[in-house]
Every structure is written in structure tokens, then in C-alpha cells.
Amino acid sequence: MESERWGVLYNRAACALANLPMLRKETLKCRCGKLRSGKRHGALRIDRAILSRLEALAATCGLTQEELLARLLCAATPNVRARALVRLGHLQEISALLSQATTTEEVIEVVAECCRSSLGASLVFVARLDDERAELELLCTSGIEENLRQHFQDFKRIDLGAQVPLAEAVRTLVPVWLAPTAERIARYPHLTAQYAQSGVEHWISLPLVVEGKAVGGMSLGFAGECAFDEEDREYILALASQCALALERSRLYLRERAARAEAEEGQRRAAFLAEVSALLAGSLDYEVTLARVARLAVPVLADWCAIDILEDDGEVRRLAVAHTDPAKVEWAYELQRRYPFDPDSPRGVANVLRTGASELYPQIDDALLVASARSPDHLEALRQVGFSAAIVVPLAARGRVFGAVTLVMAESGRRYDAQDLRLAEDLAHRSALAIDNARLYSEAQWANRAKDEFLAVLSHELRTPLNPIIGWTQLMRRGTLPPAQQVKALEIIERNGKLQNQLIEDLLDVSRIAEGKLSFQPRVLDLLPLVQAAVESVRHPAEQKEVALLCRWEDRSIPVTGDPTRLSQVCWNLLTNAIKFTPAGGQIHVTLERCTHSVRLSVQDTGIGIHPRFLPHVFERFRQADSSSTRKQGGLGLGLFIVRYIVELHGGKITAHSDGEGRGARFVVELPV
Numbered sequence: 001m002e003s004e005r006w007g008v009l010y011n012r013a014a015c016a017l018a019n020l021p022m023l024r025k026e027t028l029k030c031r032c033g034k035l036r037s038g039k040r041h042g043a044l045r046i047d048r049a050i051l052s053r054l055e056a057l058a059a060t061c062g063l064t065q066e067e068l069l070a071r072l073l074c075a076a077t078p079n080v081r082a083r084a085l086v087r088l089g090h091l092q093e094i095s096a097l098l099s100q101a102t103t104t105e106e107v108i109e110v111v112a113e114c115c116r117s118s119l120g121a122s123l124v125f126v127a128r129l130d131d132e133r134a135e136l137e138l139l140c141t142s143g144i145e146e147n148l149r150q151h152f153q154d155f156k157r158i159d160l161g162a163q164v165p166l167a168e169a170v171r172t173l174v175p176v177w178l179a180p181t182a183e184r185i186a187r188y189p190h191l192t193a194q195y196a197q198s199g200v201e202h203w204i205s206l207p208l209v210v211e212g213k214a215v216g217g218m219s220l221g222f223a224g225e226c227a228f229d230e231e232d233r234e235y236i237l238a239l240a241s242q243c244a245l246a247l248e249r250s251r252l253y254l255r256e257r258a259a260r261a262e263a264e265e266g267q268r269r270a271a272f273l274a275e276v277s278a279l280l281a282g283s284l285d286y287e288v289t290l291a292r293v294a295r296l297a298v299p300v301l302a303d304w305c306a307i308d309i310l311e312d313d314g315e316v317r318r319l320a321v322a323h324t325d326p327a328k329v330e331w332a333y334e335l336q337r338r339y340p341f342d343p344d345s346p347r348g349v350a351n352v353l354r355t356g357a358s359e360l361y362p363q364i365d366d367a368l369l370v371a372s373a374r375s376p377d378h379l380e381a382l383r384q385v386g387f388s389a390a391i392v393v394p395l396a397a398r399g400r401v402f403g404a405v406t407l408v409m410a411e412s413g414r415r416y417d418a419q420d421l422r423l424a425e426d427l428a429h430r431s432a433l434a435i436d437n438a439r440l441y442s443e444a445q446w447a448n449r450a451k452d453e454f455l456a457v458l459s460h461e462l463r464t465p466l467n468p469i470i471g472w473t474q475l476m477r478r479g480t481l482p483p484a485q486q487v488k489a490l491e492i493i494e495r496n497g498k499l500q501n502q503l504i505e506d507l508l509d510v511s512r513i514a515e516g517k518l519s520f521q522p523r524v525l526d527l528l529p530l531v532q533a534a535v536e537s538v539r540h541p542a543e544q545k546e547v548a549l550l551c552r553w554e555d556r557s558i559p560v561t562g563d564p565t566r567l568s569q570v571c572w573n574l575l576t577n578a579i580k581f582t583p584a585g586g587q588i589h590v591t592l593e594r595c596t597h598s599v600r601l602s603v604q605d606t607g608i609g610i611h612p613r614f615l616p617h618v619f620e621r622f623r624q625a626d627s628s629s630t631r632k633q634g635g636l637g638l639g640l641f642i643v644r645y646i647v648e649l650h651g652g653k654i655t656a657h658s659d660g661e662g663r664g665a666r667f668v669v670e671l672p673v
Contacts, residue, residue: 123221165205208244302407465496534571582607610658
């Protein structure tokens with residue numbers, strides 16, 4: 001009995017020596033001479049931590065450390081000593097193998113093989129505790145046959161509070177030694193099916209502990225009944241401790257490697273964005289710059305990059321396509337010509353332009369290609385590309401969407417995640433700011449040109465009525481004009497005076513609109529007499545120009561709420577504008593009708609029409625299709641701007657329509673009843 005007791009102590013000391021990390025090392029030689037330097041089983045390298053543990057163990061026995069080691073070696077029976085030394089050798093070999101294992105998979109492989117070879121375990125489970133310390137994640141199920149795997153699917157992730165041996169061992173930091181099958185079933189009756197199917201007679205569940213803190217757990221299953229004595233248990237605990245240290249080391253290694261990779265990726269992305277920013281800041285020609293950005297994004301962010309721009313007229317134009325293979329770029333443009341942009345598409349660029357929200361496709365499967373294809377040929381073309389992932393982000397700045405950037409992974413097989421989406425959105429935002437700045441610069445240049453042109457036009461328009469006024473006034477002062485000519489002179493002076501007064505009034509109205517001080521006194525009124533009066537006021541100049549006024553309206557009251565002066569101004573401006581741009585022999589159709597919830601006034605002419613490019617700007621201030629001082633038609637380009645403001649002030653809307661130059665124009669005003 002005494003010999004067995006010292007054998008247990010010896011085995012415990014040997015396991016402790018093999019388990020602790022090797023720091024500053026010394027060679028301790030016992031007086032009995034049993035531990036000789038140079039012998040494989042005799043040289044024990046001992047650091048200060050091991051000395052402390054030996055000191056505590058020696059104090060328990062009432063001996064010095066040297067006396068303890070001597071007694072351990074001498075008192076143990078030869079069989080016990082040989083067995084302990086063999087296991088010590090195993091632990092040292094395992095320690096060496098685990099020190100070379102860097103990944104979790106390598107650690108698990110070493111531990112599983114050791115448990116099978118040195119302990120005879122038929123099943124090995126190794127699980128790692130997650131960062132929240134709430135669940136155990138199963139890392140290894142070595143030894144489980146394929147037909148048994150289904151019975152262990154519930155243990156892929158184990159809640160730490162679950163009533164299963166492994167969770168209990170990790171939760172309490174106390175090993176669970178389950179021997180006979182009957183004992184296991186009595187303790188964990190809900191696991192009867194798993195135990196029965198596994199073919200295992202004996203189970204051990206161990207906590208994997210590092211510095212008093214659980215990092216995971218390990219379960220060993222044995223096909224036959226096993227009788228583990230205290231020495232066996234010490235050895236198994238030492239093995240579990242080695243596994244815990246290696247598992248924690250691999251976790252730290254993987255974290256360090258992931259952190260390093262993340263830092264390198266962050267530096268790469270920061271360098272990419274810096275290069276993009278420098279490129280965008282280097283030119284105000286945003287179209288050329290964005291084409292370069294698309295080429296820069298390949299292959300750093302994508303295998304394919306496409307940029308689409310939303311034009312002022314609502315059309316979508318593909319600005320650039322980039323790929324490392326120029327032939328594929330041409331193929332992409334050809335595919336777009338065969339299958340033009342669909343503004344009603346529920347996904348992709350069309351949806352991003354409508355909503356202003358990004359789209360992330362981490363993995364593109366065939367079902368998505370089928371849903372996106374417009375024909376069997378289109379589907380086959382999409383399949384040939386081999387799309388694997390995609391990101392579509394809006395080019396948006398100051399609440400306005402200018403276009404979209406599409407990034408696609410294909411032949412590289414890479415996938416996109418949320419971090420890639422953030423980078424793509426950053427890229428798109430910087431590009432959108434460059435577009436916005438370039439357009440603002442262009443608008444500022446246009447505003448300067450428009451100001452100069454307006455001043456020139458204003459000078460010309462103010463001088464035009466002054467010349468006949470001054471000329472005819474001088475002739476009348478000479479007293480040489482006959483009475484008939486004097487009447488004509490007064491008519492010309494009055495007409496040009498009114499024209500100049502109208503020009504000045506338009507300028508004042510624009511100023512009042514800018515300051516929000518335009519007079520507006522609404523009341524309930526009948527719109528029909530106002531329209532009739534406006535038509536009669538322009539009938540004489542229309543007849544002089546040989547332009548026919550054709551009116552159509554119902555002979556009944558059309559009540560609206562509005563300012564009669566301002567509504568008369570709207571009618572008069574639209575009519576005089578139509579007469580101005582309609583040549584001799586043309587016609588002007590004036591229609592007034594009452595709809596369900598509104599009143600519609602339409603003024604349509606057969607004049608020179610409006611160019612499609614100018615049509616979106618027809619109501620803008622100071623904008624004229626021909627703003628040169630030599631243009632055929634006069635005016636300051638303020639009438640339609642004032643008309644739109646007054647109509648909107650009444651809660652209505654005005655629209656302009658034209659089929660192009662030389663094909664007339666139609667202006668429609670809708671006012672609420």
C-alpha cells in the first residue's frame with residue numbers, strides 16, 4: 001500500500017513536470033542519483049513554477065523537495081515507475097507536437113491521435129467556449145462513423161447551462177467520470193438514445209482550463225469498460241491541460257493573424273481610397289475621372305466595374321465598364337446594346353437609382369440569374385460570365401442621386417461582405433462629391449455667362465423701346481408732323497412705353513419673388529372672364545402678325561380661388577409668348593375646361609417649338625434657347641419663370657410640351673377647383 005501511495009505521488013509529480021511551461025531551466029539532481037543528467041528518463045528540466053509546485057507537494061508529505069523526488073523514485077515499484085516514465089515521455093512528445101501546431105485544426109489532430117493511441121479512446125470530442133462564454137462549439141468528432149453522425153448533430157453547439165456531461169464539466173471545472181452504462185443513463189436519462197447508438201461503454205468529460213479559466217471541454221469515449229485508477233486520471237488531466245494550453249495558444253495565434261490581416265487590409269483600402277481621392281481631385285472632367293476610377297477598382301475591389309450616370313432628362317447612360325481583359329469590356333457594351341437598361345427592373349441599378357439604397361449580393365446563385373435574365377440567350381450570356389457576388393451602390397450627394405456604381409466578382413470567385421459594402425459606399429460617396437463639385441463649377445460658370453448675357457440682353461431690350469420713343473418725341477417737338485402722323489406717333493410712344501414698363505415690372509416681380517414679397521391676394525373668382533379678357537388684349541397684335549386665335553371653352557362659370565391680377569398675368573404671358581414665337585399664318589389654340597378636381601388652361605401654338613435639350617429648362621430664370629443679342633425674338637427670359645411661380649403659388653402646376661423644333665409648343669396650366 002505504501003508503495004502504491006508513492007507511485008501515485010510520483011505519477012502526479014511527473015505529470016506536473018511535463019505539463020508546466022518551460023521557462024528559465026535548471027537541472028535538479030537528486031542525492032539518490034536516480035535522476036542523472038543526459039539520460040532520457042533521468043533529466044528533468046525544472047523551472048521556478050515547477051519548484052513551487054514541488055515545494056507545496058513536499059510540504060504536504062513533510063519532506064524537502066530533494067527528499068520527495070528521491071522517495072518518489074525509490075519508493076515506487078519498478079512497474080509503477082516504468083509506467084509513469086512512459087507516460088511522461090508521451091506527455092513530452094505531445095508537448096513538442098503541440099508546440100509546433102499553430103492552427104486549431106492542427107491542435108485537435110494531435111490531441112485526437114494521442115487520445116486514441118495512448119488511451120485507446122474510440123471517440124474524441126473537443127469543444128471550444130465562445131467569446132460570450134455562453135456556448136460550446138464542437139471542433140472535433142474523431143472516431144464517429146458516418147451512420148452515427150446524425151445522433152450527434154444536436155451537440156454541434158451546446159449551451160453552457162445544458163444538462164450534458166461536457167457542459168457540466170466546463171461549467172463546474174470538475175471532470176465527469178462516468179463508468180457503467182446504467183450509471184450514465186440514471187444521471188442523464190435524456191441522452192439514452194445517443195449513448196445506445198454510440199456503442200461506447202465508458203465516457204469521460206473534462207474541462208479545458210487555462211489559468212483557472214475554462215476555454216473549452218473534451219470528452220473521451222471508450223468502447224469497453226475501463227477501470228481508471230488515480231494514476232490514469234492524473235495522466236488524463238495532464239493531457240487535458242496540455243490540450244487547453246495549445247487550444248488557447250492557437251486561438252491567440254489566429255486572433256493575432258486575423259488582426260494583422262485586418263490591419264493590412266485596412267491599409268490597402270486606405271491607400272486605395274487615397275489614390276481615388278487624389279484622382280477625383282485632379283480634374284473637373286468627372287466623366288473621364290470616373291472612367292479612371294472604374295479601371296482603378298479592378299481588380300482591387302472587383303473583377304468587373306460599371307458606372308451608370310443619370311442624366312437631367314431622366315435617361316441612364318453607361319459611362320464606363322472596366323475589366324482586365326479589353327475584349328470582355330467590348331462584350332459588355334455589346335450585351336448592353338442588345339439588352340438596354342430597364343428602368344422598371346425590381347433590382348440592380350434601376351432599383352438603386354429609384355430608392356437611393358445600396359444592394360449587396362454576397363453570393364449570386366443561378367436563381368438570381370434566371371430572375372434577372374430577359375431571354376434564354378440573355379440567361380446563357382450571364383451564366384458564361386460566372387458571377388459570384390455583386391454590389392450596387394448609388395452615386396449620391398446632397399440628397400440627389402447622380403448614378404450608380406456596380407462591382408461584380410466573377411472569375412476570381414471572391415465573395416462580398418458588409419465591410420466590402422462600406423468600402424464601395426465610401427468610394428461611391430467620394431465619386432458623387434466629385435460629380436457634384438464638377439456640376440456646381442459648371443453651373444457657376446454658366447451663371448457667370450448667363451449674368452453677362454442677361455445684362456447685354458437687358459441693355460438691348462431697354463434700349464429697343466426707348467429708340468422709337470425718343471425719335472418720335474423729337475419729331476413732334478419740331479412741329480413738322482401732320483395731324484395723322486402725330487396720332488401715329490403717340491400710339492407708337494404709348495405702345496413702347498407700355499413695353500418698357502412691362503420689362504421693368506418683370507424685373508421687379510423677379511426681385512419680389514426672390515425676397516418672397518410678391519403681392520398675392522386670393523379670393524373666389526370666375527376664371528372664364530379673366531381668360532376672355534386676356535385673349536381680347538392680345539387679339540390686335542396677333543392680327544397684325546397674321547396669327548389666328550382659336551378659342552374653345554364652355555359658356556359657364558368656372559370658379560377658382562386666386563388673385564385676379566396674377567392669374568391675368570399668367571394668361572397674358574402665355575398668350576404673348578405664343579404670339580412671339582408663332583410665324584405669320586400660324587395658329588394659337590386656347591382651351592379652358594373644367595375637370596373633376598381641377599381647371600385646365602391650355603395654350604398651344606404652331607410656332608418654332610422647343611428643342612428637347614432646352615425643354616427641361618424652359619421655366620428657369622434668365623434661360624432662353626437663344627440668348628444672343630442678335631436673336632430674332634425679344635424678351636428677358638423671365639415671363640415663363642414668373643408664370644410657373646404664380647401657378648405654384650395658387651397650388652397648381654404648369655407643364656410644357658413640344659415635339660421638337662418647328663413643331664409648335666403647348667403649355668398646360670392646372671389649378672385646383
